[in-house]
Amino acid sequence: MKQRTSINLKELASQLNLSVTTVSRVLNGKAKQYRIKAETEQRVREAANIFHYSPNQFARSLKLDKSETIGVIVPDISNPFFSEIVKNIERESKNRGYAVFIGDSSDNTTQEIALINYFTSRKVDGLIIAPVGLSSSHLNNIYESGMPVVIIDRSFNDVDFPVVTSNNYQGAFDATFELLKNGHTKIALIQGLQNSQPNTDRVMGYVDAMKQWNIPHDKLIIVGNSFSIENGFIQATKLLQAADPPTAIFALSNLITLGVLKAVSDLGLVCPENVSLVSFDEQAYSAFLNTPMTTIEQNREEIGLRAVNYVLDQINGLRLKKGLFLKIDTKIHLRKSIKNLNI
Amino acid sequence: MKQRTSINLKELASQLNLSVTTVSRVLNGKAKQYRIKAETEQRVREAANIFHYSPNQFARSLKLDKSETIGVIVPDISNPFFSEIVKNIERESKNRGYAVFIGDSSDNTTQEIALINYFTSRKVDGLIIAPVGLSSSHLNNIYESGMPVVIIDRSFNDVDFPVVTSNNYQGAFDATFELLKNGHTKIALIQGLQNSQPNTDRVMGYVDAMKQWNIPHDKLIIVGNSFSIENGFIQATKLLQAADPPTAIFALSNLITLGVLKAVSDLGLVCPENVSLVSFDEQAYSAFLNTPMTTIEQNREEIGLRAVNYVLDQINGLRLKKGLFLKIDTKIHLRKSIKNLNI
């Protein structure tokens, strides 16, 4: 069952009565540079084809101390938000000659650290990480050790490594503003993981939009503590059963939204008749839900692309300016989940 | 920006005043085998920890002629069906010491072949492929060359390589039978890619269930030709606008279902009042759609796990019996999308 080891440089060279050096040079496109006879070059190329020569990447990597490989670590690859980013990362990396290792940290910092070490020992040339949580010290360590790193989605304040996220503040502001324009003032926000940077930014967007509309600060309703479906369900159930329920709910993730929808349905309510809804994260199914959902879309293609660009820049020796923190614009999709209270 | 190359065996050995041989043996768990002094073993382990030694995988792979890496190729990593399988493949592989390269073929055979070659030159120890299409010759080639391969999801008739799929026939039979039990006899099937093995099996499940219920063969309605959202939309629109529309639609994929839902909604109809619906593929959102959807769930965890087991078996030299074709049971989720016509 052992993989038949294909022809190697030495064998190829001896077939051609040439030295390995010459063959290597031709195959690495350095024929002109070393003024190798055109005829020789031709012979080498033909032989390589005939014998299906392909270089042993291990030997190459060992020698060159680079693997042309990057590692990608996400908290949950089965979450469509991440899998679409991964898709774009894979495409762009492949186009630029890099293979990608995938790692799933299961929303767990220990796993995340283990994966970083694992990929490091696999000598990846760079790392793209959507970090799990609240602590960044292990990320600083790895970045300072000289490993090219780009952080996506979530980040931290005052970090050195480059970050690519959505403009979470603006997205949340837009969503809240849309509700306000439609006459809602009693707007509940169901948030995700507290103190995580995207959550903080989104909450700020909500707060500022409310402030700008002159909603008194004590009328803000901010509940919840996780980006999960359960959190959405629990919080929405509480909110909607209250004596004086909100007219609108702004859910800070696609999963929270699914939980909210279940609560709405379980309570025998209908959206948007009984309660209006806006959700962070556009999904393929957003338009097909019971009441097509108004959403804030994050640009997953752009996030993936930029991340690859920034790792490869670092790999190629470019120094990125300190504190690079790219915030990519979000886009609002207006659908029917908001009731207009002005009419 | 160059990666500070971490400590290597030689350096570690010299720190310890030991030979590289001894250190290597300890670190590879061969201490007893070579009767290395317990104290020495202890010292080595401690030093390895202190200096954060991690072996250079290239050197290792070059020497051992194996990479402890597998390649996974799927048609679309952003499709939750595949991303969940990938999640399970990654987890199991990691647990067994293998890293996984991810490749997205974009539903394109040329890309699939390119990825196979790419991963081969990267010297992966094995390959798990969810093939794109209808042709299997390139897969036979690679398998016969001695590369451990497992095919998942889609397959082909009369192939040598091992295959792990769902029991598509049974799933489709169950779905159809459920509709029949609820009094439906005019059931339209919107199929996916024709002549692909899962599609064929599912169609057969539908046909056999109808036959068993004594529905005349000319009352079967089979339309469509792709697992896509567009196909679902187009076919459902046609079906529902016909003079004598079906009372139920069975959609052979989650994407087809989204298309059907859009058609239903665009035509001002409601499910299940105007038309009942059953869908292949359970999704996180299935329960939250406009009318919670009755679905046939494929066991993505089991598929991923088995696939990993079978590649690793091959890598470890086990000969799998020819024509191994594992069909994993599906599970029906009964929800509200079927109207009972018997009452």
Add this chain to the structure above:
DNA sequence: ATGAAAGCGCTAACAG
């Protein structure tokens, strides 16, 4: 109970 040294396949410095 431990070490010396060969060699995996490749690149590049040095040598013509």
Add this chain to the structure above:
DNA sequence: CTGTTAGCGCTTTCAT
């Protein structure tokens, strides 16, 4: 224009 050779870091045979 082409070749010889050292060496990347590791495992393992052979020696002691």
